[in-house]
Amino acid sequence: MNRIESVFSRLKSQDKAALIPFITAGDPDSATTVALMHQLTRSGVDLIELGVPFSDPMADGPTIQRSSERALKHHISLKDVLAMVAQFRKMNQSTPVVLMGYANPIEAMGYKRFVEEASRSGVDGVLVVDYPPEESAEWVRHLKDQGIDPIFLLSPTTPESRVKHVAELAKGYVYYVSLKGVTGASHLDLQDVSSKLSQLRAHIRIPIGVGFGIRDEQTARSIAERADAVVIGSRIVEEIEHSQAADLLANVGALVESLRHAIDARSNHSSDIG
Amino acid sequence: MKMYDLPDKRGHFGPYGGTFVAETLISALDELCKQYEYYRGDAEFQTEFFRELKHYVGRPSPIYHARRWSDHLGGAQILLKREDLNHTGAHKINNTVGQALLARRMGKSRIIAETGAGQHGVASATVAARYGMECVVYMGSEDVKRQATNVYRMKLLGATVIPVDSGSRTLKDALNEAMRDWVTNVGNTYYIIGTVAGPHPYPMMVRDFQAVIGNEARQQMQEEYGRQPDALIACVGGGSNAIGLFYPYIGEENVRMIGVEAAGKGIDTQKHAATLVTGRPGVLHGNRTYLIQDENGQIIETHSISAGLDYPGVGPEHAWLKDCGRAEYVAITDGEALAAFHALCRFEGIMPALESSHALAYAAKLAPTLRKDQLLLVNLSGRGDKDMATVAQQSGISL
């Protein structure tokens, strides 16, 4: 069993949903990122999505765009991000790390070199926002060769035929984008999420995480009642943006602990007793 | 060459093109593909498109023999395809008319567009007014400053111009922002991309609408000169005016096709936009193509005196035409383009856009190396009124 499978199987036996934070590598600077990853695990997250900064983050809202710009001020490259993961792995062998980003830094490095170095650094999964399944056959083959899970997005507008296609390619978990829009928007509709998730479950046999637009404990908890994982990005990145360096770890830690608490307080799936 | 039938079903030109976008956009693009596939074969749609091009845009645009300038250069004859005479002053309107007609048939009430020089923004605002649609134009805040007159033109036409403050604050960032708007408002919104870039079907669809340029040229050349030109020359930003001229000629291998990129302050400096001449393949804005990027795959800020060529990518079909050798790509500096701008003003009484001046400058280099009976057909993609402030500034004059 790889790290991602172990985490989800443990959570399943505990009847808990996974808490997945997103942070951008190198935001606010490269020294902070590894410390922040350790803080996140201490505060109870189950898996870390680590954003690879890119000059043109087309699917992101202003908050994550700015985090990318802060990281790029320090010229954080894909190689630097892999080095951060390797550094994190020296102290942590159990928390999965999933890289999330855009195609071009990977194109520039080349598929083969990237997957080899990612595997050596201890990366468990990769989500490339602008590699949809149609363009991903070769890419997925390279990832799977190195035992790295290809993570894919599904959206409210994904038709059933494509859900099946994603189901064939995806490993680890799939990431359901809970709204039409970019990261950080705030018009998530719980009713829609519920009905879409049950449609997805007809085809998807691996865990389903939900993200985009989850900003508070209440929503996190409601999503935890419906999904296998709750992904929180912009809200955490905002905390990083607004914190003084000295308070950053403590502030993010406190935020994540409160989210953890909210998620664990979800009503029981089957009996609906809190 | 075997029959040219690119792109394939998924929008690939060899290894280039494709649909590299986030999941949220896929269904919108699928729908657009389906609708476009239907209407490109629909006689009623095509009839309306050509009627609009004739009565609203003012087509066909003539081919004009720049005789005095050709004599002065002392070589091949330079012919100009006069896209500058189109309504709104550039080739951009051919595409916006086509896409607006499609948007109407798809029941969309709101159109959005990105713009660099403002020409595509103006062309979009124009058709939105013509067809009674809401129009929002995204424009990098740097470009808003550089192209103040066009910003005002768009506002007069009833469009909302939204300055984009992210990234390098230019065309590529405006495109990012327009994509974000589209993802969020996909229900009622149609995104008119202004060049042959972006995800499939845009590079193909914009090419098809712009191909009116080359189709007219073939007929006009035959009628007026009894033969086709020896070479076609067009500037390349995203590549829409160039592909519009080239596409109908791809099968005619004795006609050279030359795309002219912006060398800015020189291709050995960091300040240029010569994507095909200096770049490497990668993925940006929904397709695989040549890009100006650093060794880590970050997109680098580009520079050109002409905002319309100031783009770090290029249409995927040009990437393919370069790799297979069917078209040649060269670069012209700011200074060379300016000299051509002034030359055309003085020798022919035509004020070209700074974008088009790049194509003219290369023609001025090539013509003297050729015989007097050879013909160069240059795409005069737009007129230069919008550039007067920039040109004046170069001469130390403020208007």
Ligand SMILES: Cc1ncc(COP(=O)(O)O)c(C=O)c1O
């Ligand atoms: C007059 C003119 N020519 C050329 C261009 C470059 O675009 P493309 O390469 O798509 O023709 C522009 C873009 O704004 C333009 O305004």
